[in-house]
Amino acid sequence: MKRDIPLIITFLTGFLCVIAFFIPHPPFGDLQQRFLVWYAIVAGFTMILGLDSLVKYNVKKITQHKPGWQYSYVLLFGLALVLVTGFQSWFKYNTPFELRSSFMYSYIHIIVPLQATMFALLAFFISSSAYRAFRARTFEATLLLIAAAIVMLGRVPIGEMISDKIPLRSDWLLNVPQLAAKRGIQVGVYLGGVVMSLRIILGIERTYLT
Amino acid sequence: MGIFDRLANLDRRLIFLVIGLAVAVPIILKIKMPIRISSEVRSAYETIENLPEGSVVLASMDYDATSAPELTPMFRSFLRQCFRNKLKVVYTGHLAIGMPLAQFDLDAVTEECGAVYGVDYINLGYRPGFTAVMIGIGREIRDFFAVDYKGVPVDSFPMMKDIHNYSDIALIVDFAHGQTAEYWIQYVVSRFGVKMFACVTGVMAPTLYTYLQSGQITGIIGGLQGAAEYEVLVGQPESAAFGMPAQSIAHLFILAFIVFGNIGFFITRRKK
Amino acid sequence: MFQSIFILGLLAQPPANVAAFDTPNDEGSSITVTWEPSPADSGNLFLFRGYEIYRSDTPTGEFKCVGFAAAGATRFDDSNTDIQDGQEYFYVVRALTSSGHEDSPVAGPVASSAQWFNTQRVNVLAITLLISALVIYYIRRARAGDRLFVRKIAGLDAIEDAVGRSTEMGKPILYSFGLSYLNEVWTLASLSILHRVAEKCAEYSTRLLVPHYDPLVMSAAQETVKQAYAEAGRPDLYDERDSPFLTADQFGYAAGVDGMMMRERPGAVFWQGYFYAESLILAETGHSVGAIQIAGTTSVEQIPFFVVACDYTLIGEEMYAASCYLRPDPQMLGSLKGEDLTKAMILVFLAGAAVLGTAGVLSSHFFDYNGLNVLFENVVQWFNTF
Numbered sequence: 001m002k003r004d005i006p007l008i009i010t011f012l013t014g015f016l017c018v019i020a021f022f023i024p025h026p027p028f029g030d031l032q033q034r035f036l037v038w039y040a041i042v043a044g045f046t047m048i049l050g051l052d053s054l055v056k057y058n059v060k061k062i063t064q065h066k067p068g069w070q071y072s073y074v075l076l077f078g079l080a081l082v083l084v085t086g087f088q089s090w091f092k093y094n095t096p097f098e099l100r101s102s103f104m105y106s107y108i109h110i111i112v113p114l115q116a117t118m119f120a121l122l123a124f125f126i127s128s129s130a131y132r133a134f135r136a137r138t139f140e141a142t143l144l145l146i147a148a149a150i151v152m153l154g155r156v157p158i159g160e161m162i163s164d165k166i167p168l169r170s171d172w173l174l175n176v177p178q179l180a181a182k183r184g185i186q187v188g189v190y191l192g193g194v195v196m197s198l199r200i201i202l203g204i205e206r207t208y209l210t
Numbered sequence: 211m212g213i214f215d216r217l218a219n220l221d222r223r224l225i226f227l228v229i230g231l232a233v234a235v236p237i238i239l240k241i242k243m244p245i246r247i248s249s250e251v252r253s254a255y256e257t258i259e260n261l262p263e264g265s266v267v268l269a270s271m272d273y274d275a276t277s278a279p280e281l282t283p284m285f286r287s288f289l290r291q292c293f294r295n296k297l298k299v300v301y302t303g304h305l306a307i308g309m310p311l312a313q314f315d316l317d318a319v320t321e322e323c324g325a326v327y328g329v330d331y332i333n334l335g336y337r338p339g340f341t342a343v344m345i346g347i348g349r350e351i352r353d354f355f356a357v358d359y360k361g362v363p364v365d366s367f368p369m370m371k372d373i374h375n376y377s378d379i380a381l382i383v384d385f386a387h388g389q390t391a392e393y394w395i396q397y398v399v400s401r402f403g404v405k406m407f408a409c410v411t412g413v414m415a416p417t418l419y420t421y422l423q424s425g426q427i428t429g430i431i432g433g434l435q436g437a438a439e440y441e442v443l444v445g446q447p448e449s450a451a452f453g454m455p456a457q458s459i460a461h462l463f464i465l466a467f468i469v470f471g472n473i474g475f476f477i478t479r480r481k482k
Numbered sequence: 483m484f485q486s487i488f489i490l491g492l493l494a495q496p497p498a499n500v501a502a503f504d505t506p507n508d509e510g511s512s513i514t515v516t517w518e519p520s521p522a523d524s525g526n527l528f529l530f531r532g533y534e535i536y537r538s539d540t541p542t543g544e545f546k547c548v549g550f551a552a553a554g555a556t557r558f559d560d561s562n563t564d565i566q567d568g569q570e571y572f573y574v575v576r577a578l579t580s581s582g583h584e585d586s587p588v589a590g591p592v593a594s595s596a597q598w599f600n601t602q603r604v605n606v607l608a609i610t611l612l613i614s615a616l617v618i619y620y621i622r623r624a625r626a627g628d629r630l631f632v633r634k635i636a637g638l639d640a641i642e643d644a645v646g647r648s649t650e651m652g653k654p655i656l657y658s659f660g661l662s663y664l665n666e667v668w669t670l671a672s673l674s675i676l677h678r679v680a681e682k683c684a685e686y687s688t689r690l691l692v693p694h695y696d697p698l699v700m701s702a703a704q705e706t707v708k709q710a711y712a713e714a715g716r717p718d719l720y721d722e723r724d725s726p727f728l729t730a731d732q733f734g735y736a737a738g739v740d741g742m743m744m745r746e747r748p749g750a751v752f753w754q755g756y757f758y759a760e761s762l763i764l765a766e767t768g769h770s771v772g773a774i775q776i777a778g779t780t781s782v783e784q785i786p787f788f789v790v791a792c793d794y795t796l797i798g799e800e801m802y803a804a805s806c807y808l809r810p811d812p813q814m815l816g817s818l819k820g821e822d823l824t825k826a827m828i829l830v831f832l833a834g835a836a837v838l839g840t841a842g843v844l845s846s847h848f849f850d851y852n853g854l855n856v857l858f859e860n861v862v863q864w865f866n867t868f
Contacts, residue, residue: 033353037354040339040343043339043342044338044339047338095360097309099313099314107310112275116276119275119276124225124230127229128225131467135471135472136476148468149468152465153461156458157244157246158458160244161244167248179419
């Protein structure tokens with residue numbers, strides 16, 4: 001019974017969404033909209049689950065003095081700081097998103113630079129991986145190497161300065177062989193998705209109920 | 211270890227240093243390069259140009275600071291083009307942490323263009339639910355966005371009077387650093403038949419060419435190169451256009467490293 | 483002088499051929515009004531401001547403004563909540579010119595109604611039914627005892643080796659869903675892989691770390707691990723805090739997982755889910771700590787990064803096949819077979835359509851015969867009406 005109820009809910013919700021796609025007549029559209037709104041509300045509240053887990057995990061690290069436990073203090077302090085500034089800005093300006101607020105100050109001067117720095121690291125990682133990976137070991141690897149060189153040059157102005165044919169070749173690579181391979185994988189992926197959804201609606205796939 | 215062994219196994223810290231300089235020096239020296247306009251960016255630009263005055267454009271801000279250098283120039287150019295053509299912009303997003311970022315550009319460009327909040331544009335803020343929100347707007351936008359980002363009822367703004375669902379929206383433009391653009395296409399464009407084009411990061415752009423070829427989207431503005439092209443088309447080249455020389459030179463250096471690596475690899479292999 | 487009179491003459495013309503009809507394929511309470519643009523609608527907002535749409539219950543009664551359509555528009559969907567299905571309405575479209583306004587003749591009566599089937603979606607229904615029928619057919623055949631073959635998937639076979647190697651080295655295992663959400667199909671596929679990994683970890687008494695990006699996925703994963711440990715007879719090994727939520731920020735998550743790898747030095751790492759630009763940062767760090775890495779993603783653009791940096795990669799739908807592969811019961815295998823056959827049919831159809839399209843072009847070029855071209859266009863159109 002404990003497993004049957006979620007299976008029935010899954011079947012009814014999934015089936016109703018499929019029906020509402022084909023049958024516009026009431027009450028299907030209305031019911032589907034209601035489910036969508038419920039989903040959005042539940043999705044919002046799940047952040048509390050995350051908060052609970054994050055605090056538990058870091059408190060455990062501090063109490064057990066696991067490697068790097070000092071950083072957990074930084075994390076918990078950061079969490080408290082964002083919450084306090086958020087509420088303070090809300091009370092003061094009726095919204096935390098007022099540009100002069102303390103919440104936005106912490107967003108602009110802490111979160112934004114940290115995020116940007118993390119992403120910027122990617123340029124260095126990609127350079128070093130490209131250097132290690134693009135070796136003409138085999139015929140296929142050589143093709144990959146040539147294609148990569150053309151696309152890398154074709155996507156920047158210097159490619160056209162070297163030869164006006166490079167951007168055209170780069171466009172061809174992107175629009176013909178790249179798309180052909182990608183479509184092949186995508187057809188499989190989306191078809192797999194359809195069949196997986198069907199298995200879930202019919203209750204054959206139950207891994208998520210464990 | 212001989213010189214060719216070294217070439218085949220360069221210390222990655224050396225690569226990091228050279229790439230850092232290759233990006234920094236052109237920016238410091240303010241080098242300029244000509245920008246070629248690609249067909250997918252021109253087609254995106256023309257989609258907006260061909261909209262009648264007063265049309266509503268839904269902008270979805272699905273990026274954060276990580277991809278701001280690529281997407282912010284696109285967003286600013288987009289706003290300029292919309293306000294210049296007297297279009298109305300409704301703006302929302304599916305990434306809570308990115309929404310305040312776009313607010314800066316919105317404030318800066320609206321001031322520059324003299325656009326008025328609630329009349330020419332509105333910020334509906336973030337709602338959790340992602341695809342559920344996308345599909346739900348197809349029936350009634352107020353079911354999810356009864357108030358704007360500051361909690362003011364949307365019905366109190368004149369521009370929202372006639373906006374209920376996708377049949378009132380002429381175009382969707384997604385600014386995305388993830389898969390959101392594909393979700394917009396799959397859940398909204400296919401289902402509700404709304405026109406759309408996507409502004410995405412360089413790494414996401416190739417994913418969308420399938421949809422461009424099949425006519426499901428009208429254009430792609432991809433990566434810093436796309437942003438630079440769009441800035442040139444809108445007639446106000448800014449950070450993207452000035453960033454392209456740095457990207458060009460960084461690409462050249464990466465290619466040089468690949469060539470060195472291969473030379474070292476072949477010669478050491480032949481010796482063995 | 484004559485020019486001004488000419489312009490005024492143009493501005494005086496109202497929209498023509500105004501038609502009002504029930505909006506097709508909808509749930510009622512909506513009427514569509516169409517018109518031919520006023521000759522004054524030149525696209526210049528100073529000369530022409532747009533159209534106002536008016537509605538009334540009677541042709542001579544008081545008309546109420548129900549909406550505005552921008553200059554250049556020729557259609558308006560009146561889906562205001564006060565429209566009653568079955569009630570008759572009349573419409574007037576007013577062209578707003580710089581010098582005033584011009585009203586069209588009254589259109590109507592028209593009543594809205596809800597439809598029982600969206601005729602634009604016949605193609606989707608046909609394909610949905612076909613796929614469902616094939617899947618159900620093969621499930622029945624598998625249940626009836628037919629032996630169905632599934633090819634080897636190296637990435638899934640390597641799970642046991644990876645966990646075993648990690649155990650020998652005395653190191654934990656790390657499993658990541660990437661930036662997946664619970665409403666995504668690949669997340670559910672990944673849960674079945676996690677179940678197998680957790681079973682093996684419980685069997686070998688190896689610690690399993692599962693850092694999370696989404697709280698809902700975290701709850702489902704915690705339950706999955708708990709269940710797998712219980713099934714393996716080691717519920718005592720389960721610790722909820724080894725499956726923590728890190729952050730819902732992309733690079734914050736990448737930094738958190740990287741930090742966890744650097745501190746815990748896992749012997750095996752599983753990247754199973756949806757990944758974006760952080761994929762290479764994660765996989766490179768995994769490589770640098772010497773872990774055996776098994777990746778699986780449907781994110782086409784990240785597959786090359788994983789192929790370069792990991793030992794095994796499940797590509798695209800191999801991930802979806804994982805639950806069938808790991809739990810080969812008739813229902814699962816049957817659905818997999820149905821999917822394969824659908825794919826084969828799509829391939830045959832694509833090849834057929836390519837031949838038809840090419841033959842159409844050739845026949846019209848050499849024999850001046852256009853029939854095949856028309857047939858091809860009809861096929862394309864059938865798929866486009868969505």
